Amino acid sequence: MSSEEVLKLSINNIDKDPLFQDYVFKMQNQFNSVQDYTLLSSLLKDGKISNEEANLMYKAYGYSNNEEFRFEYIQLSNIMRQLWKKYDFNAYTNEEKKAAVLKTYKQLSHKNTFNSMQITLNSMYDDCEKIRVNCILSVAAEATIMHLGCSALDVTFIFGILCHGTSILYQKTAGDNCNLAANKCRTT
Secondary structure: OOOOOOOOEOHHHHHHOHHHHHHHHHHHHHHHHOOOHHHHHHHHOOOOOOHHHHOOHHHHHOOOOHHHHHHHHHHHHHHHHHHHHHEOHHHOOHHHHHHHHHHHHHHHHHOOOOHHHOOOOOHHHHHHHHHHHHHHHHHHHHHHHHHHHHHHHHHOHHHHHHHHHHHHHHHHHHHHHHHHHHHHHHHO
16 A cells, blocks of 8 residues: 555544544535525526526525525535545445435434434324435435535536535435335325
């Protein structure tokens, strides 16, 4: 191994890494902060984004101004860059990465820092709610992995926000499907 090669850590215990926990927490908070999915979808509809459209992204994400949005974006990009230096995510399958993210959700839930993922089950809908929650957690884990994949595009703001925005729209759409499946479960 040359002096430039760095031994990267396994993702087996990544759920205990405070940096990865912070990343997962912030990605979920960013998803939860989106205020206007219609605007986000319209900005990304053709698979490209202009500078003018990029300057409107802060509104979709619920930020007060573009500078606040860009600052948060840069913070998340820096965390992702640090994670890629520590872990070789490409060495793992999506299922292995998904399992690691799900373990992290569980870890954060136990710390009571991930309140939006707390599970309260109504006894009448127990099985349906379990299906819904498991589906939403699975979708959130998939979106988190998608965001990690976007880090290569973060070198340019435009391509980065396009990729991350698409990941968020995937999470919203697939999450809506989880809710529809739970509603169907409750009516059968």
